[in-house]
Amino acid sequence: MVKAQQETDSQLSIITTNEDGRLRKQTLAVKTYTDALQQQVETLRQQGLRAASGLGHRDDLDAISNAAAAQVRADKAKRLALEQRLSASEETHYRKLSDAQKDQARLRDRLATSDLRLSVLIAEDPANGCSVPAGTQAGGVVHGGARAQLDPAHAQRIVAITGDGDQGLIALAACQAYVREVTAGR
Template identity: 75%
Template sequence: MSAALWKLVSILLLMLVTAGGTWKVQDWRYGEQLAEQAGLHKDDLADISKAAAAQVRADQDKRLVLEQRLSANDQTHHEALTNAQKDQARLRDRLATSDLRLSVLLDAADPASACSVPAGTTAVGVVHGGARVRLDPAHAQRIIAITDDGDQGLIALAACQAYAKAISAPAAP
């Protein structure tokens, strides 16, 4: 082999060793950067997971508070409905046993009141001196049933309004 060829091979070999060494150094640097980025990414994911878990806990706490408020409202409205039903049942029983009679006050200025409907006995009550007519017990029962339905409707409406208000109101922090 000639000396010129030998120099050329030596230079090529030296260039290959230098390129290989540079390649290895770059590989180490790039590996370190990747490891550093992976660590940062891992830390970021851990922070995001902690924040998400805290948000889930806060939402669960809000939901629990709302469920407790709704349960208390439901219990209150159930008690009101039960009490109204008991009162209506007592009133119906008193009407059925003739312990209580419903009567209406007649309007003395109304020409229709001049009919020969016998006025009831003077009742002790808030209205003094007016002519009163007693209602038939069957009619009184129907009136009580109507007022019972109305009372139940009003209690149900109040429960619905309280529910809507509780759902739409922002939860306390």
């Protein structure tokens, strides 16, 4: 059980590291985008100055500067909205991951204390002649064929594998949501 917990902690650390790297890349991309916009504003401003100095039209220069400033404000508002959507999405996926880990820990604890036993259906093949004794079911109603209880160690391994799968699916959903948010703004 300690090994499974260590593996879970290790995988959580990997997911956290990957998420931190993704956020750093996102921050760098946003900064690069903002810097490019600022460079555009400066270029437009310089073009406006050259045009105004050649023609002496201060009104044209003001219009160009105002248009550039309005474009920068609009782009900053878009960037802020995107950052807020990504932050909300990240919190949602982190909460799902945390809930899945808590559920997995509860299930592991119940299996460790024999409060819960996992069982499998036994295929009844009369031609085979091999019979596995069915586990006793205390107070439970089982629909279907005969069942055999799994060894607690095997049950722990199965729970660990399904927990890894759950974490992978949650991480995949988070990545897909991120891509949808980033590409939706284009």
